[in-house]
Amino acid sequence: MDMTQYLNMFLEEAREHLQKLNESLLALESYPDSREILDEIFRSAHTLKGMSATMGYNHVAELTHQMENVLHKLRSGTIETTPACLDILFKCLDTLDTMVSNISDGGDGSLPIDHLVTNLQACDRPSAGDLNLAARASADPGGREASEKEQITENTITSFQFNEYEKNLIRQAIDQGFQCYHLVVNIDPRCVMKSARSFMVFKNMEEIGDIIKSIPAVQDIEEEKFENSFDLIVISRETEDVIRKGLVSITEVTEPEIKLITEVFNAFPPGPGNVPGEKKDPEKRQPGPKQGENASHTKGPAVQNQSRPKSSQTLRVDTTRLDSLMNLVGELVINKTRLEQIGRSVQVPELSETLEQIDRITSDLQNVVMKVRMVPIDNVFSRFPRMVRDLTRDLGKEIVLVIEGKETELDRTVIDEIGDPLVHLLRNSIDHGIEDPSARLAVGKKEHGRVVLSARHEGNNVVIEVRDDGRGLNPDVIKAKAIEKGLLLPDDAEALDECAISRLVMMPGFSTAEKVTDISGRGVGLDAVKNKIEALSGTIQIESVPGAGTSFKIHLPLTLAIIQALLVSLNGEIYAIPLSFIAETTSIIPDQINRVQDQEVMLIRGDVLPLIRLHETFHVPQSDAPKEAEINIVLVRKGDKRVGLIVDTLIGQQEIVIKPLSKLLGSNRYIAGATILGNGQVSLIIDVASLI
Amino acid sequence: MENDIQLVACSLDNEEYGIDIRNVQEIIRLLDITRVPHASPYMAGVVNLRGMVIPVMNIRKRFGMPEKEPQETTRIVIVSWNGSPVGIIVDSVSEVIRLERKNIESPPTCSQQVNQEFFTGIGKQGKRLLIMLNLGKVLNINSDNC
Numbered sequence: 105m106d107m108t109q110y111l112n113m114f115l116e117e118a119r120e121h122l123q124k125l126n127e128s129l130l131a132l133e134s135y136p137d138s139r140e141i142l143d144e145i146f147r148s149a150h151t152l153k154g155m156s157a158t159m160g161y162n163h164v165a166e167l168t169h170q171m172e173n174v175l176h177k178l179r180s181g182t183i184e185t186t187p188a189c190l191d192i193l194f195k196c197l198d199t200l201d202t203m204v205s206n207i208s209d210g211g212d213g214s215l216p217i218d219h220l221v222t223n224l225q226a227c228d229r230p231s232a233g234d235l236n237l238a239a240r241a242s243a244d245p246g247g248r249e250a251s252e253k254e255q256i257t258e259n260t261i262t263s264f265q266f267n268e269y270e271k272n273l274i275r276q277a278i279d280q281g282f283q284c285y286h287l288v289v290n291i292d293p294r295c296v297m298k299s300a301r302s303f304m305v306f307k308n309m310e311e312i313g314d315i316i317k318s319i320p321a322v323q324d325i326e327e328e329k330f331e332n333s334f335d336l337i338v339i340s341r342e343t344e345d346v347i348r349k350g351l352v353s354i355t356e357v358t359e360p361e362i363k364l365i366t367e368v369f370n371a372f373p374p375g376p377g378n379v380p381g382e383k384k385d386p387e388k389r390q391p392g393p394k395q396g397e398n399a400s401h402t403k404g405p406a407v408q409n410q411s412r413p414k415s416s417q418t419l420r421v422d423t424t425r426l427d428s429l430m431n432l433v434g435e436l437v438i439n440k441t442r443l444e445q446i447g448r449s450v451q452v453p454e455l456s457e458t459l460e461q462i463d464r465i466t467s468d469l470q471n472v473v474m475k476v477r478m479v480p481i482d483n484v485f486s487r488f489p490r491m492v493r494d495l496t497r498d499l500g501k502e503i504v505l506v507i508e509g510k511e512t513e514l515d516r517t518v519i520d521e522i523g524d525p526l527v528h529l530l531r532n533s534i535d536h537g538i539e540d541p542s543a544r545l546a547v548g549k550k551e552h553g554r555v556v557l558s559a560r561h562e563g564n565n566v567v568i569e570v571r572d573d574g575r576g577l578n579p580d581v582i583k584a585k586a587i588e589k590g591l592l593l594p595d596d597a598e599a600l601d602e603c604a605i606s607r608l609v610m611m612p613g614f615s616t617a618e619k620v621t622d623i624s625g626r627g628v629g630l631d632a633v634k635n636k637i638e639a640l641s642g643t644i645q646i647e648s649v650p651g652a653g654t655s656f657k658i659h660l661p662l663t664l665a666i667i668q669a670l671l672v673s674l675n676g677e678i679y680a681i682p683l684s685f686i687a688e689t690t691s692i693i694p695d696q697i698n699r700v701q702d703q704e705v706m707l708i709r710g711d712v713l714p715l716i717r718l719h720e721t722f723h724v725p726q727s728d729a730p731k732e733a734e735i736n737i738v739l740v741r742k743g744d745k746r747v748g749l750i751v752d753t754l755i756g757q758q759e760i761v762i763k764p765l766s767k768l769l770g771s772n773r774y775i776a777g778a779t780i781l782g783n784g785q786v787s788l789i790i791d792v793a794s795l796i
Numbered sequence: 797m798e799n800d801i802q803l804v805a806c807s808l809d810n811e812e813y814g815i816d817i818r819n820v821q822e823i824i825r826l827l828d829i830t831r832v833p834h835a836s837p838y839m840a841g842v843v844n845l846r847g848m849v850i851p852v853m854n855i856r857k858r859f860g861m862p863e864k865e866p867q868e869t870t871r872i873v874i875v876s877w878n879g880s881p882v883g884i885i886v887d888s889v890s891e892v893i894r895l896e897r898k899n900i901e902s903p904p905t906c907s908q909q910v911n912q913e914f915f916t917g918i919g920k921q922g923k924r925l926l927i928m929l930n931l932g933k934v935l936n937i938n939s940d941n942c
Contacts, residue, residue, distance in 0.1 A: 435847050677831065722833040766851040766880060768935065770836040778830070778842060778849040786830040786844045 111207075114159050116420075118204050121148045121155075125197055126490045129190060133493075136185035146175045152200075161213040164203050170217075170224045171196050183227060192223045194494075270316055270337075274365065277339040284316075285347060287336040288361035295356040298328045305336075305357060308350040313340025337365070423516065426477055433466075433473045434761035437666060440466050441758060442782035470666060478513035481559045481568070484523045485510045488530060488557065495534050502541050502551055503534060508558035514566055518640055518660055522568070525633040529570040529656050530555065532630070537574030537654055547651065549573065566662060571655040577648035579605050586611075603744060606646035610634045638793040641682065641776070643743050667762060669779070669789065671755035672738065674724045678787040679751075680760055680779055685792040687739045687746065689754060694735060706737070706748060713739065715748045716795060721774060742796040749795070758782075762789060801900065803893050803919060805926055806873060806886040808856060809864075813886070814893065814919055814926035821874040821881055823889050826866050836937050840885060845874065852883035858934060859914070877935045884934075893926065895919045900928070 128145045135141060149172050156164035171193060177183045199220060203213035274284050289305050291298055302325045309315050317337040318325060325334050340347065344362050351360045440462055447459045485507050492505045514522070538544075538553030545551055556571040579602075586592035586608050610630040637644045642660035661667075661684060668683040696706050697715065704715040715737070719726065737748040760779040765772050765788075776791035803814030804823070829841040829852055840854040852872060856863060869888035874881050903915045913933045919926040 431847075438847070724833075763849040765832070765842070765849065766882070768836075768851045768853075768877070768882060768937065769832050769839050769842070771834060772832070773834045775832065775834070780844050780847060780849065784844055785828060786842050786849055788830065788832065 284365040292356040482510035512559040533572035537572040573653040576650040672751040
């Protein structure tokens with residue numbers, strides 16, 4: 105069908121706009137008077153409305169249209185940004201989100217919106233209507249009356265960004281007794297020769313003053329690149345009436361809007377009330393900028409100020425294509441390894457040289473393709489501010505979320521999977537970690553809890569940390585709960601060290617039941633988090649200081665699909681052990697194996713190392729061949745736990761491409777995947793994490 | 797709606813089975829099968845098909861038939877299941893047979909060992925009887941009680 109090709113585009117862009125709207129609304133909460141942000145929001149909503157109307161999604165269009173109305177009133181100052189208003193806007197965003205998901209699943213985004221519309225319209229309480237305008241108008245009494253009369257609601261009022269030069273100019277002019285006007289010139293929509301009219305406007309204004317700035321730029325106005333109005337900043341000694349006459353005298357120029365500018369602020373977005381001409385009532389603005397003072401100490405929220413599209417050197421690529429590319433590179437690596445094997449046995453010098461070249465090139469190709477698949481973790485992090493906001497409101501706590509390293513890049517497949525565990529960890533911190541404001545004050549902490557979500561590269565890994573300054577893990581409480589749930593024997597409780605306690609917390613059955621919220625908390629408990637992370641070949645550690653806070657550290661390998669592995673043989677069956685888990689290899693004689701409480705162990709440099717016979721683990725049929733005198737051990741580690749794996753022989757180290765195993769095979773216990781060896785044989789990859 | 801169905805005719809012991817050709821991707825010779833520990837007992841293991849690791853089912857086990865040594869004629873029929881390829885080991889594959897719908901009957905209830913659900917019907921062509929496999933049920937092993 106015709107629309108389907110546009111459907112994907114629509115969905116992608118709709119989601120982007122919704123994300124932006126979310127971020128902007130969050131920013132607006134912190135800076136309710138910022139025109140920049142309001143414009144940003146209006147733009148996104150407007151575009152979304154257009155998009156959905158074109159695609160025929162009428163409910164989406166209708167809802168965004170209603171939101172637009174409210175946003176417009178907020179923008180023009182007719183109504184105030186109240187928390188109630190923001191709440192309903194947030195709810196609308198949530199509904200829009202659901203609609204888009206519905207569309208993505210094949211629906212048409214129809215959802216009941218009547219209650220939302222009613223609430224939106226209830227926002228429309230012009231708070232003291234004209235009085236507001238009066239408060240906003242300048243100190244000049246003449247100007248006040250004029251602007252009351254000339255407020256035309258249909259107009260779009262743009263916000264200005266003055267550069268230093270312009271600001272100085274305006275200040276000097278004001279100092280010298282000139283008036284600085286912000287004019288919105290409206291041209292009759294039926295006018296055909298807009299450029300001619302605007303030329304005349306310019307001419308008239310220049311006769312009675314100086315035009316400092318125009319929006320859009322002069323050239324654009326000349327080329328008629330505006331709808332029906334444009335803005336001018338004019339400095340003049342004349343009164344407003346004169347200015348007005350100068351405009352209205354031109355045919356097809358309708359009633360203009362004239363405002364007096366009396367202050368120019370230093371700081372710019374997203375500071376409160378920075379737009380000249382919109383001076384807010386001083387009482388309303390508390391930590392607001394004083395005239396001429398620097399107000400730029402605002403720590404900006406996640407919203408970027410520049411919404412100008414950067415000239416994009418990026419390209420949207422279908423992810424399936426990326427996957428094909430990845431597969432092909434994988435195949436190349438396998439065959440390259442094969443060639444190398446042949447090359448080693450054949451020993452032709454030119455072949456060896458060429459193979460070396462190929463090796464270098466394939467390595468480079470591999471690296472580049474890896475990078476192509478890398479996506480900044482911001483993709484995942486960006487939805488958290490909103491989630492944290494909602495959660496903290498629900499729980500009545502006060503929390504500051506700090507995000508660090510959001511540009512850190514991860515493989516696309518990891519990004520998809522890491523979202524849920526992080527949601528869970530964040531929720532944990534907020535729900536169980538951070539105390540109520542009163543409790544915090546009582547122990548001498550600041551009322552605001554602080555949750556830090558950070559990501560950084562460390563060697564070949566990505567380290568993601570969720571850190572809070574809450575109450576920390578209480579060893580006694582944990583032990584008690586573990587005993588209660590039968591996970592721990594009372595006698596063993598004493599001997600537990602910090603690591604063991606952390607492990608306890610992540611055991612299945614330990615978690616407290618979660619109540620169902622907006623958050624996609626699939627799978628209950630920290631054990632689900634642990635499993636997910638280990639499925640990604642990563643590790644998770646917990647550090648905690650009772651009373652001070654808790655930190656969850658996640659280590660993830662950067663690349664998932666192609667890894668280094670050690671090939672081992674178990675009675676002819678070849679298995680692969682990922683190199684990242686291997687600490688060392690060694691060989692012993694049978695006598696060195698001892699038994700401790702039914703577990704085979706060996707002594708290595710004074711430490712006791714538990715042993716696992718992989719033949720048994722994998723039910724490998726035993727051969728009749730005479731047992732070797734030496735036994736080969738592969739020492740693997742996960743975190744601080746170590747285990748020795750008994751194998752027949754070590755074959756060698758090799759780069760392998762991980763292929764997933766079909767679900768049809770069953771639970772795939774202890775197996776992380778499969779790989780294809782140089783000789784075409786399929787070899788299984790051992791899931792070390794599940795063995796330890 | 798077509799009146800004809802095309803079946804790939806394969807045999808297990810003396811019985812002929814038919815698989816709807818729309819599900820069949822390809823037919824290959826028996827490759828080295830890598831055993832997968834802890835896998836379902838119906839699965840023989842995995843094979844390497846042009847760089848893809850594909851699970852292979854031992855359909856004899858699935859039907860409760862006794863094991864048999866692989867022969868020269870043994871083949872793996874690669875079918876599509878939930879979008880991924882899966883292999884089924886059969887004794888031999890003979891040909892593609894076109895049947896009209898009127899020649900297909902519902903399966904008889906006399907089968908002792910084999911589960912009724914595995915078949916969608918019996919196709920007749922002259923004296924030949926082809927038992928039509930219901931791939932969905934045959935391959936749906938994870939929800940069964942092993």
